[in-house]
Structure formats: structure tokens, C-alpha cells
Amino acid sequence: xxEILKEGGAVTIKPGCDIVASVVDELKTDLKGIIEGGLAKLxxxxxxxxxxxxxxxxxxxxxxxxxxxxxxxxxxxxxxxEIASLLKNMRLNQYFSIS
Amino acid sequence: xxNNYKVLIIDDVIFNVQxxxxxxxxxxxxxxSALNGPAGRQIAxxxxxxxxxxxIMMPDExxxxxxRKLKASAATVDIPIIFxxxxxxxxxxxxxxxxGGWDYITKPFNKAEVQARVKNxxxxxxxxxxxxxxxxxxxxQVTDAQKAILVAPAAVPDARFGVHYVPVxxxxxxxxxxFQVCDNxxxxxxxxxxxxxxxxxxxxxxxxxxxxQNTSQLYSADETIQIINKILLSIxxxxxxxxxxxxxxxxxxxTFSLVNAAHPPVLYLPVGHDxxxxxxxxxxIGIFAEAVFEKQxxxxxxxxxxxxxxxxxxxxxxxxxxxxxxxxxxxxxxxVSTAGEPCQEAVDDIVEVMFAEGRKAEDDILLLGIDISxxxxxxxxxxxxxxxxxxxxxxxxxxxxxxxxxxxxxxGEAAFSIILGCREALTNAVRHGSNGDPKKQVxxxxxxxxxxxxxxxxxxxxxxxxxxxLDHAADVSEESGRGLAILYQYFDKVxxxxxxxxxxxxxxxxxxx
Numbered sequence: 001x002x003e004i005l006k007e008g009g010a011v012t013i014k015p016g017c018d019i020v021a022s023v024v025d026e027l028k029t030d031l032k033g034i035i036e037g038g039l040a041k042l043x044x045x046x047x048x049x050x051x052x053x054x055x056x057x058x059x060x061x062x063x064x065x066x067x068x069x070x071x072x073x074x075x076x077x078x079x080x081x082e083i084a085s086l087l088k089n090m091r092l093n094q095y096f097s098i099s
Numbered sequence: 100x101x102n103n104y105k106v107l108i109i110d111d112v113i114f115n116v117q118x119x120x121x122x123x124x125x126x127x128x129x130x131x132s133a134l135n136g137p138a139g140r141q142i143a144x145x146x147x148x149x150x151x152x153x154x155i156m157m158p159d160e161x162x163x164x165x166x167r168k169l170k171a172s173a174a175t176v177d178i179p180i181i182f183x184x185x186x187x188x189x190x191x192x193x194x195x196x197x198x199g200g201w202d203y204i205t206k207p208f209n210k211a212e213v214q215a216r217v218k219n220x221x222x223x224x225x226x227x228x229x230x231x232x233x234x235x236x237x238x239x240q241v242t243d244a245q246k247a248i249l250v251a252p253a254a255v256p257d258a259r260f261g262v263h264y265v266p267v268x269x270x271x272x273x274x275x276x277x278f279q280v281c282d283n284x285x286x287x288x289x290x291x292x293x294x295x296x297x298x299x300x301x302x303x304x305x306x307x308x309x310x311x312q313n314t315s316q317l318y319s320a321d322e323t324i325q326i327i328n329k330i331l332l333s334i335x336x337x338x339x340x341x342x343x344x345x346x347x348x349x350x351x352x353x354t355f356s357l358v359n360a361a362h363p364p365v366l367y368l369p370v371g372h373d374x375x376x377x378x379x380x381x382x383x384i385g386i387f388a389e390a391v392f393e394k395q396x397x398x399x400x401x402x403x404x405x406x407x408x409x410x411x412x413x414x415x416x417x418x419x420x421x422x423x424x425x426x427x428x429x430x431x432x433x434x435v436s437t438a439g440e441p442c443q444e445a446v447d448d449i450v451e452v453m454f455a456e457g458r459k460a461e462d463d464i465l466l467l468g469i470d471i472s473x474x475x476x477x478x479x480x481x482x483x484x485x486x487x488x489x490x491x492x493x494x495x496x497x498x499x500x501x502x503x504x505x506x507x508x509x510x511g512e513a514a515f516s517i518i519l520g521c522r523e524a525l526t527n528a529v530r531h532g533s534n535g536d537p538k539k540q541v542x543x544x545x546x547x548x549x550x551x552x553x554x555x556x557x558x559x560x561x562x563x564x565x566x567x568x569l570d571h572a573a574d575v576s577e578e579s580g581r582g583l584a585i586l587y588q589y590f591d592k593v594x595x596x597x598x599x600x601x602x603x604x605x606x607x608x609x610x611x612x
Contacts, residue, residue: 021294028337054272054293058338061386082422089423090342090361091382094391 002030009040016048019056031063042067047078057090064096104221105146107131109139109165110154110183115206119152122210123217136165143175149221152204155184155191163198170199179224181216248307250277252443256478258285259470261443263450266463273409273463274303276310283351286314289407289467290343291362305334320347320356321394324384328392331385340386344407350473355397355405360384363410364427366434370402374431401492403471404442406434411462412453421458429453441503442470472496482546489533489541489558494525497543508547516589517552517606523582524556524602532558532600555603562599
């Protein structure tokens, strides 16, 4: 179950687990709810995430695509060096900020 | 659908067994029975009944325990269980249903209720089995179809590739294809589609068609991937995407155009030079409308090798975690140490190294080795033909192929003189016949007829006055005409055509030990 924190227009979601096939559906529901609720910025906190599989990558990009239609920026924070390296190798840092 | 349904009754009270037996046989069911849990479980294992009626209150092993044990055994886990008990309390019902029971029948039995419930569950179980069987059949069809669409190296010999592909389950997300686009263009494609479910498998089937339909000499590699991205954007949903490496080898211009779309880096092993990693230069495919795809054009030469693979080869091995960087290091070392081996052998050896020391695959494993080799091979009835450009770099490859052929034919002992002759004749054809101009063509043919090995070398040059040269070619130490001297010394018969740009030589295999 993700932790969701709203501060002003920014929403921070912390999945608190690896983002893999088994949790993707639940995370998708959470993210969909956040996007439909309206926001100025989405921050995804990956501090407790050690692994992201291809389904997890898919949901991150799909979320970015949904937010882009609404001109809402997306940011990944507290990303482990290994995941950051994977995302940068896939050039996803060209689309959303990774720190 | 069978119509001889078997119901097993497990109850320690013989009166209950007989009563239920009568009720069920009355509607045409076959009844088996046991008076305690262990005996009932044994019958369930041996007879595979379609349904079990299980009493809860039994001495020693109660019905809950019997149920747990039935559900723990692979042979009986799928048999539906209906509990029978005098107990009508809520707690027992919930407990029974929690540990795998489907329903309850309470004593005293109502004949019509027992018959109706048993028949309903038998129907439900039959439908469930049918669904499972249908799904398994469909899954097998998908697996078969996936395997059928994967091209074997022998099907496109001039593509010069070796491959190792093992999907982690029936519905793998990795995919590769290799095909010839036109005379001089060859396409190599390796991809990893997100997910490992049936949807992924259908996507791989579609992908083969999409890649082939959109690859042609009219499009550059990046343009093709751009088109594929547009098509997949309209097909994929819910974050589905793929990473891929797409390479086009142009044998005429000796270039390799590469698009690495968010895929792990390609390992390039240029002959005589240090290995080079070619990281992603393009975006993920099938998910970004505004994705950017770029091609990298590499000038290649005879003997170079490329290694395409998916991430399952270099990371996360069960029991022994390995980072991508560590995996790449291991792959590079394996690639370098196998560089001299034939492609398929090298591919197999690399996989062996990657999964040595107890490392086990957790994801699909796909490794594609591509050898850059410009000549074209035609397999004939008793040998092969090679059509090669007139450059010196191609000579080694042809000689290696001759050596492989001779070993395969059990003529390893004769190889030395035959290869010597082959090298001399090809060198003459390239140097003198074609002035080393790679735009010119040299034809080579080798045939084995019984104890004879016959080779033919032809170039497109003007030829030479072989009658005249032969007079001066008696000594192999002479610089001029040495090649001819070798041919005459080592072969039983040598024959030129009239214009001197084609030579055929015969050797008795047995005499060349």
C-alpha cells in the first residue's frame, strides 16, 4: 500500500516496495486516483524500492504520459544508484527528473 | 466430457456411508468409500475421484486434517471437497472453507439437497477442468508458435549468426529475428517486451511481422524503428513497451547501422582491437509518441563480431545477485576469450561462462552473436560454393570454412595441403586477378567426390598466360609463380581455363596423409 502525501499542489507517492509485476495493478490504481484528483506536480519517492522490473518501468512511463497531457511534471526522488543507472541507460532521464 | 463420475465418501460411521452411497448411486454416480482419513486419502490418490464428501468428526485424523493433507498433495489438490457434519456452527464452516473445502452438507441429510449439491459441484468441476485444459492448449499453441517464428542459423547461413534462447516460462517476452532484406543487406533484431504473460507472447508474434514488413532498403535503421514505434503505440496499452537492438549489415559497403532503443549495451568485438560497448542511443519503443531514434553507423571488417542480448543474461541471477556492471564485465571477458571460435560455439561458451558457479537464470536468456563476413555461401550436394569480394580479409574466412568442411568429412589429415592450395589460389585471384579490388568478385567451389576433393577458383580479372608462367614455376622458393608451383606440387591435377582466370585442381584425399 503506497503512502500518499499532498503538500500544496504537489503529491508525493511512496510505493515502499519493489515496483514489480505483482504490485503494478495496485500502484496503477493509486496513481490513477492521484492523477484524476488533480495536481501541480507528482513526486515518486523510491526510497524503499530496490528493484523495478519491466512492468514497473511501464507504469512509470504510462504515468508520465498521462501527466504530460495535463502539463504536470513528474519527478523520481531518492532513487538508488542501481535503479538510477538502469533508468538513465534507458534514457528515461530525458523525460522525467531522477535524483 | 466423461459421464462416469466418481464420488469418494470418507466417514467413520458406516451408517452414514451407506446412506450417502444410496442417495448418490440413485442418480447414477459411482461411489467409493473409506472409514478414516488415511484410507480415504489413499483411495483419492489411486482413484482420482471427481468429488470428495468428507466428515469432520472422525477419531485420530479429523476431517480438517484430512482436507489439509489432500490439499498438500499434488495428486489430490484439485479434487473438490464438501464437508459433511452434524456441526452447524459458523466457526467450523468458516474453518472448513478456509482450508480448501468448497461447501458444507449438514446432517441429517436431505436426499434432494445432497443430490442437487453434488451434481452442481460435479458440473462446476467439469467446467473448470475444461477451462484449464483449453487454456493449457492455447498456451501450448502460443509456445509452439513462438518457437516456430524463431529463425535458426542454418535457415539464413549468410547472416552468419549463432543464437542461444531459453524463455523462462511458456510465455517469454524476449524475441529475436534475423533475415536477409536484399542481396547485400541483413537485418538482426533482438527485443525484450515488458511482461511475461500471454499478452506478451501475442505481442512477440505481431512484432515479427511488423519488423519484417517495415524493413527494406528504402528505410534507414532509425526510420524503420520510428515506424515500428508508431504502429506499436496504437497496439500497446497499460504501459506495455519494448526495448530493442536493431542492426542492418550492409555487406557491400561494409557498414553496420545500429539502433539501440533503451536496451542494454551491445558488445562489439572488432577483430584485432579492444572490445567496444555501444550503449542505448534511442528511446523505449511503443510508449512515447515523441520518442527519438538515432542510428549509429559502424564501419566493419571481415572477422568483426557483435553480441546482442537481453538483460536476463547480465543481471539478477537467483542465489547470486550480480549487478549489470558486473554482468557486462563477465560478458566482455567471455566475448574476448571466445573471439576466435566459430559463432555458435562462441555463443554457447559465453552462456556457459555467464551461468557458471551456480548462477541460475531468473529471466529469459537470449544471446545472439553476429559475425561480419562478406562472402556468400551456397551449400551444394557434395560441398559448397563461396562468392566473396576480392579482398585479402575474406581469404582467412574461406580457408577456415574449408578446414571445417574437411574435418566434417573426416579428411582432417588432408587439410594441410588442400588449405595451402586454397590459400594460394585465392591469393592469386585477389592479388593478380582483381588487384585487391573488393568490388570485384571471386568464386570458390569445393566438392568431394568419393576419394577426390575438387576445388575451383575463378576471378573476374583478365587472366594470364599460364603456359608461359608454368615454365618458370618449377621451384616454390621463387617469388614469381610460387603459388602455381605449390598447386602443381601438392595436387594430383591442375587445370586452367583458356583465358587463365579460372583454375580447377584435384587431390586424392587418401594420398594426402
